[in-house]
Amino acid sequence: MNKIAKLPPEIAQKIAAGEVIERPVSVVKELVENALDAGAGEIGVELLAGGKTRILVRDNGSGMSRADAELCFERHATSKIATAEDLLAIATLGFRGEALASIAAVSRLTLKTSEGGAEAAAQIEREGDALLSEKSMAFPRGTSIEVRDLFFNLPARLKFLHGDASELSQIAKYLTNVALAYPRLRLTLSHGPRKILDCPPVDGLRERIYQLHGRALVDSLMLIDFTAEGSRLYGFASRPPAGRPDRVHQYFFVNSRPVRDKVLASALQQAYRGLLEKDRFPEAFLFLSVPPADVDVNVHPAKSEVRFLRSSSVFQLVLRAVDRAKARAGGIKPVAAARPEGADRTDEPVEYIPGEPGDFEGLPFRVEEGPPGAAAAPAADPSGRRVLGQFADAYIVAADPDGIMVIDQHNAHERVLYDRFAEIDRRRSWPVKMSLIPLLFEMSPAQAVSLEANRTALEESGFRAEPMGGRSFALREYPDVFQPEQALAAFLDLLDEIRESKAEEKKSRMLAMMACKAAIKAGQPLPREKMEYLMLELFRTSNPAVCPHGRPIVVRLSKAEIEKGLRRR
Ligand code: ADP
Ligand code: MG
16 A cells, blocks of 8 residues: 655745744745845844734845845745855855745745845735735835744644743844944844844954943953964953853854854863863854854755854864953963962762763762772782783773773763662652752753653752743753763753663663763773772672773783783783
């Protein structure tokens, strides 16, 4: 029996539209990007009901001819790329030729546009897929697009829209990015009678930050400007020890496009390591310019993610740029040096508080006091195992009467923590930390769904998140095995991880993930007593041979093999 039928075009189109247009902010983003691509010096956005009932975007850009105005609603109609090669070096914001088609498919839309010459302006009205009217009129050079009743014909989508305030705040946030990226642009946003943003053109980024955030913030920043290998990082970032308890003021742009990018975020974090007080994050308004061929913006239809061809050189660029800025600013000292004497003591039993990689005092090791001088002679445990040393900052080399073992320190620690976590979980006794400063983050729709579906399991493991409007959430509680920084990353990874696992696997995958996040990493030198402790604990676990992800932990070279290799037999 045949089961496959081709979708009627109007349904296929609505599905495709839903991928591009998710909510009012997506409409605003597409329309504003078109205006920018059209070279507008002035863009005005007017909203009603958070954009749900009306969005109007007008610009003074190039405008469209009548023929183009008719064509622009066709899917894959674009003036921006013509060949597949063009895809490799995209210089405009839009390029898929999908936005107007998608917006028109799910709203009531009026387009007015003029090239400002002798030809009369065109006005086109559409509703869903239907063309309602087309006429000529007088209109200054530029384009105005009004989108009413978004998703009027897609009730399922309508249900997922948030309250007016939440939709509005997403739009305001997006337009703040635009204002930062284009200081010379005149940009306004109003919501009904209320003016939300009113940014006259200014000369540069610094003035723009001042316009948006005020004097105090501007004064706490230092200039970043560094070029290497054809890429440039420009902007402003916190002058240590200034910083914020959250990442609200971290803005990244790649070739003027606002992005959320892990490479940039983690490079920034790394660049400020040791320079800010604990639980503080740098503020950053950073613009990366890379050759268009070095970056793939074609990753996601909404285009807020990019992929770098050489992410390690981007990472290095950020580190060096911040370093250079620090040197230029002068007088910046690591915060660690300012800690009181003795704050770094490592001899206290610290059980479940892992720190950042490379940071010993936080490791979840309990260092038992040995007899004086014990560290000098390698101690053997009752089975005769003893640590010989560490290799490549990643492997513990040990011996027992049967031969030599090479133990992967990360995998071993993962196994130790996994067993410990499993026990805690069985007893439902996770030590929970409350976050005093809310750890704010944004979830993808997929992550939000995963949170809904797995809330109980997550709460049992000590994670509690609260909605803060829109896609924003605050992590209120997390297991005491994490630092705040790690807790957020672990939580988001957990959501992705358990979304696709089967019910019976969920718990173990969660625990494995948490163990992995909390375990020491490769690349970390370990003192002998920590290696001994780790080895001891490893051989007490349920399975010292494989880590919770199924990777081996130990490689052995038996005495027999050694003797054979050396022809002693
Ligand atoms: P894309 O931006 O990917 O090309 P869109 O569907 O967003 O696709 O727009 C289709 C085309 O309509 C654009 O390529 C451009 O030629 C034209 N266009 C859209 N908006 C404007 C505008 N504000 N000013 C001038 N031309 C526009
Ligand atoms: Mg576009």
